[in-house]
Amino acid sequence: MKINGQTALITGASSGIGYELARCFAQDGYNLVLVSRNTDRLNEIANEFTQQYGLGKVTVVGADLAQPDAPQRVYNEMNNQGIRVNVLVNDAGFGEYGMFATETDLQKELSMIQTNVTALVHLTKLFLRDMTTRNEGKILMLASVASVLPNPLMAVYGATKAFILSFSEALRNELKDTDITVTALMPGATNTDFFNRAGADGTVAHKQAMKTDAADVARDGYEALMSGKDKVVSGMMNKAQVAMSRVMPDPFITANVRKQMARPSNGNGQHEKEGKKQMATTGSLVGAVLILGIVALAYYNKARYTDFKLSDLHL
Amino acid sequence: MNGKTALITGASSGFGREFAKLFAQDGYNLVLVARQQEVLQQLSDELTQAHGINATVLAKDLAQPDAADQIYLECQQQGIQVDVLVNDAGLSEYGKFVESDLRKELDTIQVNVTSLVYLTKLFLRDMVARNEGKILQLGSTLSLIPTPLMAVYGATKAFVLSFTEALQNELNDTNVTLTILMPGAADTDFFNKAGAEDTKVYQDTKLSKPEDVARDGYEGLMSGVPRVVSGFKNKVQAVGAGMLPGSLMAAAMRDLMEPYDPDAERKKKITQYTIAGVVAAGVLTWLALGRNRRSDWN
Numbered sequence A: 001m002k003i004n005g006q007t008a009l010i011t012g013a014s015s016g017i018g019y020e021l022a023r024c025f026a027q028d029g030y031n032l033v034l035v036s037r038n039t040d041r042l043n044e045i046a047n048e049f050t051q052q053y054g055l056g057k058v059t060v061v062g063a064d065l066a067q068p069d070a071p072q073r074v075y076n077e078m079n080n081q082g083i084r085v086n087v088l089v090n091d092a093g094f095g096e097y098g099m100f101a102t103e104t105d106l107q108k109e110l111s112m113i114q115t116n117v118t119a120l121v122h123l124t125k126l127f128l129r130d131m132t133t134r135n136e137g138k139i140l141m142l143a144s145v146a147s148v149l150p151n152p153l154m155a156v157y158g159a160t161k162a163f164i165l166s167f168s169e170a171l172r173n174e175l176k177d178t179d180i181t182v183t184a185l186m187p188g189a190t191n192t193d194f195f196n197r198a199g200a201d202g203t204v205a206h207k208q209a210m211k212t213d214a215a216d217v218a219r220d221g222y223e224a225l226m227s228g229k230d231k232v233v234s235g236m237m238n239k240a241q242v243a244m245s246r247v248m249p250d251p252f253i254t255a256n257v258r259k260q261m262a263r264p265s266n267g268n269g270q271h272e273k274e275g276k277k278q279m280a281t282t283g284s285l286v287g288a289v290l291i292l293g294i295v296a297l298a299y300y301n302k303a304r305y306t307d308f309k310l311s312d313l314h315l
Numbered sequence B: 001m002n003g004k005t006a007l008i009t010g011a012s013s014g015f016g017r018e019f020a021k022l023f024a025q026d027g028y029n030l031v032l033v034a035r036q037q038e039v040l041q042q043l044s045d046e047l048t049q050a051h052g053i054n055a056t057v058l059a060k061d062l063a064q065p066d067a068a069d070q071i072y073l074e075c076q077q078q079g080i081q082v083d084v085l086v087n088d089a090g091l092s093e094y095g096k097f098v099e100s101d102l103r104k105e106l107d108t109i110q111v112n113v114t115s116l117v118y119l120t121k122l123f124l125r126d127m128v129a130r131n132e133g134k135i136l137q138l139g140s141t142l143s144l145i146p147t148p149l150m151a152v153y154g155a156t157k158a159f160v161l162s163f164t165e166a167l168q169n170e171l172n173d174t175n176v177t178l179t180i181l182m183p184g185a186a187d188t189d190f191f192n193k194a195g196a197e198d199t200k201v202y203q204d205t206k207l208s209k210p211e212d213v214a215r216d217g218y219e220g221l222m223s224g225v226p227r228v229v230s231g232f233k234n235k236v237q238a239v240g241a242g243m244l245p246g247s248l249m250a251a252a253m254r255d256l257m258e259p260y261d262p263d264a265e266r267k268k269k270i271t272q273y274t275i276a277g278v279v280a281a282g283v284l285t286w287l288a289l290g291r292n293r294r295s296d297w298n
């Protein structure tokens, strides 16, 4: 059994993808810092991992990342306890479902921006500074396929994820001459508490989510993080959808996401059928561009390894 | 006078100031929002006199969490119905993220993202209830391009684009339209305030004129176009950015965001011309030799 002495701090470790990511680290003998609001649950998880894997030390930090001072408090807590964070996982996040103009809750959306965007930037700033001093460290950002697909009925949520991807890619470029890597994990709909908490239960996307295990998504993210990749889209269909977004006009992409966000209501036969139809349309659409997607990905992989400079264009 | 009212944030400078003029020319009443009260008051006096419109000045700091709420309340108290909302106020901070000023970046998020969402929520609700209204959001070509050395700013503009496109879809069945204006680098106070006045993009590329950009945005807004990329070069860039991988775009943008070094640029150009010259000379020589040889054979 391996104990590696390194510490990973994971926000949103109490549930879903964050919980499964924490498990990946626990299995590899990392010390853990588990951050979220629900400290009861975090303590349970700490016990579970200690019993199951018994390798590293597990520290629980209760924090509501919708509070502006939370990132600084988490950081101070690490300093007080003399914990050096080698890996930062910015996973905590949530959504809010409904029509922005008439249905969604503004307070929840403001908290969402604070948690998904502001706290993520703030935590990254604090821990990245120390990583830079040591020239060592890894950061995982929870983006989403929604980072590249505008998300009707979750307009603010999708935009927070677009923020995260842009930020991660810019940061990665800034750090290219260091030993610090930034990785963006882009899951599609995944079977976690996310949809319930967002009030998006019963949507087509929620039904799709049932088929994707948080553990698999976490594994993809963990491996990409460990090998220092810039980003990883988890799942074949999601890869295709992301590739498609590069070549299709935005209104078309957006309308397609809208269908996935719809709620085939009341189990009423008619609606069920419609839901199925929507899924089939989405499915065949995605299928039709699958080849295109593979080509795009192949191109992308090639492009990643060429050191591109703007001056090349001037020639 | 057309009896309608446009609320413009960031009206004290740059694009926002130009928008105020355009609306006033078309007879709109104005609500002018920014921090610099005197500058707004001057503009207000100017425009009310020149065009016989009404203007209200609201000096607010949109980096404050309650600013959007206050703006909405004051409009209500003064009985002002906002028919057009222009979310223009914005700022940036320049530098490597690990060194840049956190406070300024948090303000950037609050102004460019949070207050924009907040104002959109409050005024859009009423617009949808009346089934009429127009909103202009200030994106940027950087909405599509991860931006090293302005990592947070670029991300705020990516947010604005995604948010706006999602809302455009949600509002499909209404008469309310949302337009996003995506300018490239323009000659406003923006780069100075960001501490980015020495960058290559500011020093060594052709900057758009704020009045041209505002005109494009205004026309797009009035005709309810979803997306306006101002300027031909920027249109080309936007099409490319949509299709190219983020890492590639980030690398290209990094080059433009580096400090401008005229000597290095000159050397780079000399090298490029030299290489081009050598290649051309080589090709010519080869052609000439080929000819000669052929003539030998004849």
Ligand SMILES: NC(=O)c1ccc[n+]([C@@H]2O[C@H](COP(=O)([O-])OP(=O)(O)OC[C@H]3O[C@@H](n4cnc5c(N)ncnc54)[C@H](OP(=O)(O)O)[C@@H]3O)[C@@H](O)[C@H]2O)c1
Residues within 6 Å of the ligand: A011, A012, A013, A014, A015, A016, A017, A018, A035, A036, A037, A038, A039, A063, A064, A065, A066, A091, A092, A093, A094, A115, A142, A143, A144, A145, A186, A187, A188, A189, A190, A191, A192, A193, A194, A195, A197, A209
């Ligand atoms: N599920 C999906 O389909 C999907 C797809 C793409 C991306 N993602 C992203 O994946 C990440 C994890 O989501 P999930 O699917 O695993 O959802 P989840 O099961 O609901 O877990 C969300 C986690 O975030 C934490 N969190 C939420 N608000 C918080 C706050 N104010 N302060 C501190 N922690 C907070 C929660 O902890 P507490 O409640 O204990 O505070 C919980 O641990 C999110 O960033 C989400 O956007 C999810």
Ligand SMILES: NC(=O)c1ccc[n+]([C@@H]2O[C@H](COP(=O)([O-])OP(=O)(O)OC[C@H]3O[C@@H](n4cnc5c(N)ncnc54)[C@H](OP(=O)(O)O)[C@@H]3O)[C@@H](O)[C@H]2O)c1
Residues within 6 Å of the ligand: B009, B010, B011, B012, B013, B014, B015, B016, B033, B034, B035, B036, B037, B060, B061, B062, B063, B087, B088, B089, B090, B091, B111, B138, B139, B140, B141, B182, B183, B184, B185, B186, B187, B188, B189, B190, B191, B193
């Ligand atoms: N210039 C460019 O190259 C460029 C390119 C693409 C997009 N944009 C976007 O265009 C918009 C306008 O920028 P600009 O180029 O016209 O820059 P600018 O000349 O610097 O004007 C910025 C405006 O925003 C206001 N503002 C800034 N912080 C504020 C705060 N905390 N509270 C209230 N108002 C605030 C300023 O007013 P006070 O200082 O009086 O508060 C000013 O009126 C921004 O959203 C910017 O991101 C600019």
